[in-house]
Amino acid sequence: MSSKKDIDNNFAAIEPGERRGAPGLSDIARLTGVSKMTVSRVLRGRTGFSEETAQRVLSEARRLGYVPSRLASAFAADRASTLVGVCVPRLTSGLFGNVLDGLDRALSRLGFQMMIGCSNxxxxxxxxWVRHIVSWRPAGVILAGRSHSIGTVQMLSTSGIPVVEMWDLTTSPIDLSVGFSHYDCGVEMARFALQKGRRRAAYLGAHSRSDVMGQSRLEGFAAALEEAGHPLVETEILEDAPSFYAGFYGLEILLARQPALDLVYFHNDEMAIGGLAFCQSRGLRVPEDIGIVGWGGMEAASILPKRLTTTVVPTTGLGKQAAQALVARIRGEPTRRVIAVRTKLIEGETI
Known part of the structure; x- marks a missing residue:
């Protein structure tokens, strides 16, 4: 009797010939003189047929270049799905690109495949997106953030599908949480700025929609400054994507309104680098005339003429931990419900 390993090896050697359409089970059945059901059972490594029949079916499948549908097998009643739905806020974000890379590497190694979506x-x-992905009966779902609609929470809670909320840590997750506190990132940066003697700080952010994680960093930053007796002087939130150019023109707007600022905390490193470019274009010295700090640990921030002061997030590692936690949950293995990932404030030369 052919084993599953034998079948996988047989198909690995397939070299499709020229043909007008992909061969199906019915083609193999017709050419081997057996039923379509028998062909299906042979290709799935089942029993109930002779060794001669199995070899004849496998030989014909190889000759035709037949490739079994993994999508169909994922939904077979006797096979567990290997699909994992992953939804991130932005596909253009370099940070989430690294997270997805960590997720993909870990999930692939563990025998799962990603289906990626974007919530904008x-x-x-x-x-x-959750409504569509749940209808596919995936093995698990990974969402970025901890703020979701009531409908999303209800669908996932009642589906029985393992869920990981990643990136923004929550102590009361739908199922599992892997991430860090954006609020604490803001607090840490404010306290560091105060240690450096900065007393007139502002925040410059941007969002094309609702970015609650950036808002959490702002709240932590403002709270720590207020507690120290040096409240936030100004806040500017642009209705734009948090990009290099938004940081450039946003700082111009901010300084036109508050020229005596001694520090600006930016939504992310992209905007902070844009702010540095603006300072250079106007002859403002950093950090002597004004301090510039970012968030995220963008690679370019470490190779600037003056290294940017920022918070580094272990993006690839976070993706890996989220994947491992989800797969442990899928397999019924013990795992922590809340997994905190450490960030690191990097003291550069811009404050």
Missing amino acids: HSQPEEEE
């Missing part, structure tokens, strides 16, 4: 920082869009 919109809860309704995330809910619609």
Whole structure:
């Protein structure tokens, strides 16, 4: 009797010939003189047929270049799905690109495949994506963030599908949480700025929709400054994507309104680098005239003429931990419900 390993090896050697359409089970059945059901059972490594029949079916499948449908097998009643749905806020974000890389590497090694979606920082869009992905009966779902619509939470809670909320840590997850506190990142940066003697700080952010994680960093930053007796002087939130150019023109707007600032905390490193470019274009010395700090640990921030002061997030490692936690949950293995990932404040030369 052919084993599953034998079948996998047989198909690994397939070299498809020229043909107008992909061969199916019915083609193999017709050419071997057996039923379509028998062909299906042979290709799935089942029993109930002779060794001669199995070899004849496998030989014909190899000759035709037949490739079994992994999608169909994922939904077979006797096979567990290997699909994992992953939804992130932005596909253009370098940070989330690294997270997805960590997820993909870990999931692939553990025998799972990703189906990627994007919420565009919109809860309704995330809910619609969840509705579609749940209908596919995936092995698990990974969402970025901890703020979701009521509909999303209800669907996932009642589906029985393992869920990991990653990136923004929550102590009361739908199922599992892997991430860090954006609020604490803001607090840490504010305290560091105060240690450096900065007393007139502002925040410059941007969002095309609702970015609650950036808002959490702002809240932590403002709270720590207020507690120390040096409240946040100004806040500017641009209705734009948090990009290099947004940091450039946003700092111009901010300084036109508050020229005596001695520090600006930016939404992310991209905007902070844009702010550095603006300072250079106007002859402002950094950090002598004004301090510039970012967030995220963008690779370019470490190779600037003056290294940017920022918070580094272990993006690839976070993706790996989220994947491992989800797979442990899928397999019924013990795992912590809340897994905190450490960030690191990097003291550069811009404050």
